[in-house]
Amino acid sequence: MEFWNIGDVVLATPFLAQLRAIFPDAKITLLGQPHAAEVLENSALVDEIITFDFPWTSARGRYDPRRYDRPALRKLFRTLRGRKFDLAFESRMDPRAKIVLALSGARRRVAYDYGGCDWLLTDSVPYESLDRHRLEDWTRMLDPFGGARNVPVPRLTVSRSEASWAKGFLALNGVRPGERVVAVHPGASSPHKKWPLERFAAVVSEMLSWGGVRIIAIEDPQGYGAELASIAGVRSVRPSLRQMLALLAEADVLVCNDSGPMHLAAAVGTPTVGVFHPHAAREFAAFGSGHHVLKPAEERSVHGSAPQADALLGVEVASVVSAVNTVLSESSLARCATGS
DSSP: OOOSOHHHHHHTHHHHHHHHHHSTTOOOEEEEOHHHHHHTTTOSSOSEEEEOOOGGGOSSOTTOGGGOOHHHHHHHHHHHHHHOOSEEEOOSOOHHHHHHHHHTTOSEEEEESOSSOGGGOSEEEOOOOSSSOHHHHHHGGGGGGTOOOOOOOOOOOOOHHHHHHHHHHHHHTTOOTTOEEEEEEOOOSSGGGOOOHHHHHHHHHHHHTTSSEEEEEEOOTTOTTGGGGGSTTEEEEOOOHHHHHHHHHHOSEEEEESSHHHHHHHHTTOOEEEEOOHHHHHHHOOOSSSOEEEOOSSOOSOTTSOOOGGGGGGSOHHHHHHHHHHHHHHHHHHHHHHTO
16 A cells, blocks of 8 residues: 655655565556656556545545545545455555555555554564664565565556657757756655755756756646756756656756656656755655755754755755756766767
8 A cells, every 4th residue: 555645655665666576476456646657657666556536645635535535545445445455555554545455355464663553563673763763664674575586576567559659759849869868856745855946947957058958847747847947058948757757858958856757767767866854865756776866964953843945945056956967967978888
């Protein structure tokens, strides 16, 4: 079960690859939000995706009783019980998720012994610390089954038609062979994760002065980020999720916040330069090599409260520009070494 944000689904993919290795003959089903089906399209990591919009995962209205569609929930649990699952996993340490595990009817139910409702589990994984990466949270779920195996980190793939669309979009927007493509996505799932848009603009302006670099500003579904297109030389696009994945696969680097697009870029092998709150960097940094995490020296927020957007002001424009330059320089050396 992973029914939170886009990035959370991507961070679950190494665990899904582990399940394939440990239970090669099993049928694997993911219970998630509708975007999970898009993220994992063309993926062999799961055999089935059951989608449901759980109300408590919404940024708005999560406590509105009208969002709790009881007939739809009953139908979901009938569907889950009908699959007669042998195993069910959940790594959120959320009592509501443990209730969903129990109502799925799975014979074995694996989750952390933290957050309440632990009596609903058959296999409790000991809680040790919240101060670790989400990949480790998932990996610990495998302890009752002998632990993680030596399995390559999976990549998300785009279809031939999706790749063709991305290449065509870049060509139509003036990207010539040999030019570097920098994608910029200034959005995030919540306001406190957003580095100021004017600082993204300053980074973009500096990169354009280098020459030989094309900037593609990726807007979020509400159009946030479109303002970057007012900078001469910047092209903006508001793509679908799969189109964004294809564009990120063509980019040399993505400049972004702690966000779903950052994880999508990492999952197609594109280096990222991400702006993070310090604690979030420990939990949600992009997996794989070649990624740069930029964060303030310390969190400027009241203890016990959510981090504030102004805490990110500790990340300077020059630091982000330097990280992008490093990524592009390393990419140039790699191209020269391979003759591509």
